[in-house]
Amino acid sequence: MAVHRLPISQYLFPIGSLGLAAVIYFGATSIEHSPLSIKILALVAVAVFIFATVFVVLHHAETAALRLGEPFGTLLLTFSVTAIEASVIVSMMLHGENNPTLARESVFSTVMIVCTGVVGVCLTLGGLKHRYQDIKRQGTNASLTVLMALTVLTLILPNYTLATGPGTFSALQLAFVSILSILLYSAFIFAQTVRHRGDFIEDLASGAENGEHAPEGGKATVNVLLLLVGLAGIVLLTEQVAGSIEDGLEFLQVPQADAIVGFFVAALVLMPEAVSAVRAALNNELQRGLNVALGSACATIGLTIPAIGAASLVTGRSLILGLGSGDTVLLILALAISIVSFGTGRTTMLTGLVHLVVFVAYLFLIVVP
Template sequence: MSGFARSAVSYAMPLAALTVAIAVRASGLSVDQGSINMRILVGALSSAIMFTTIFVVLDHAEAVARRVGEPYGTLVLTIAVTAIEVSIIVSMMLHGENNPTLARESVFSTVMIASTGVVGVCLTFGGWRHRTQAIVRQGTSAYLAVLIALTVMTLVLPTFTQATGPGTFSAAQLGFVSVLSVLLYAGFLFAQTVRHRDDFIEGPTHGVSTRAAPHESILTGVLLLAIGLIGIVMLAEQVAASIEDALVTYQVTQADAIVGALIAGLVLMPESVSAVRAALNNELQRGLNVAMGSACATIGLTIPAVAAASLLTGRGLTLGIPAADTVLLVLALFISSVSFSNERTTFLTGLVHLVVFFTYVFLIFVP
């Protein structure tokens, strides 16, 4: 695609997503009205537009990130991804019958995909091209510490609490853990951007190019980013309805695990490309910042958001993951701790992460 065509698409898609979302709502095509075929058709169209817009929006986010520099740039990508994921999960929670485990599956999938899949590909491809790559151990350790604390508190602890049934928090426990998650993530952001900013910066870049148009200002990028995010959020309801309708129609088993993985994969795909590209350019720390930052933000921000939706609407929320998923999660976190205990990585380090990732994917379909 030529530079002019790519620039035209980058400007058109956010506006198209917002226009289509407004048109669908204004036309009265409710997700709960009309024939099943019409709802699936509208949902498929919304999905296609939303999928394309996600790539364009995150491309604008990456352009803004390049201009503002690290570590603020990584935060732009992370917040954009988290906003998209929260909108999709909450829309699917509020659509149709109560689905208490969807948020859990989506968050768990995001953590597994980011910490094993994306990190594994970054380490493998980057290590194969550059033999060894350096990381900033202090910053990576901070990511892991926050991720371990948030993950255990929100996905493992609910299985062992006694106030309610297994896998669930009481209202007081849910509110308490949500507030702690937000405070911990806010403290992490303060350390990343102010107090210990140098711990998350790798140093001079190595001939990195950017896909941003040279004439595009930060204000333009932020405006297009905001328009695209609003359009994606508005389209999320149609996408959520079409996914649920299709699963019901075709009687798909393991629906929650599959949908959770699809949501996480859809949202993380453009950001994963950014992380892998950074690793190939020998900017491994930036790639790790993107991948691990997504995992931390998913728990630190998404869990409180869906918890608030659950408390306000009275819909159940099950956060505790099953035993097999707990084993995989602990394995992924332990391997990450070992992988980043040194200040350099090789392709072998990445292969270990990928083995765990493929095991996670296999067990989705063969539990």
């Protein structure tokens, strides 16, 4: 039997991204201390390399998912992407002077991009192609319930506690909420993979109907290793680009610098999951797409908030988690329309357009607060 070999590009970009990051971090090359023209060209080249690596990483994630089966393949991608975001946010927190709101903006951007942008595109394109799409209400509602609890506890509740100033937790409160987040997300993973696994899997094997089969030959080990190597390179390169953007926005005295950087980090890190979710919706596997999208939002809060909370407690840097009034309204609106959209178990193009309208409003308010 012929041995399945990966194209050279599938090795080149993951290993190359990690190597490029190592050169920037530990070699003689330094983007931050270069002339402005060279810095801009270098940042553009790095950004292009990141985008290319993202799609290669996505290929490895999808191949591993086909070989591991659902929902384990989806969880592999979710955990990997969440590890990226947590690492980037913690690194950005420790970059330069104390920036107490950057972590909040990154997490909030992730939730808004997922619940309005990614979900909106999935429902709209899926509705255009298939007219109606059915979902498992049990699994989707479980994801939304966990997301709502985590979101309110970490991004809204800090505005109403009395131990410290508005928007912040005391050290004891932060540790308590972090532990609750981990426990709740762990229970969600147990339900998704063991106890109620059937609630998160398509009734019909839509992929099989469309001719999708697990790749022949080879093992998932190679794909998983290249996935992790590529993600590590993306983490380090994204941190470099985001740090330079943050410094540039501060130099230009842009008032919404944290929101812009937070959106950039969230959008770049979520790209593999976003593309995977949209492909699933177009392939009439909307439930798998929602598992990817909503699972990433739950993981972002359930795992990233404890990580940045621990970093804050260890380093002594202040952390502001409470959202402003305008962002709170947008967040509640996004969660509310998600409940209504998935309440019937069937979605249409119109459902997706409602999510996209909220997403566009979110983008507009970043630029014009």
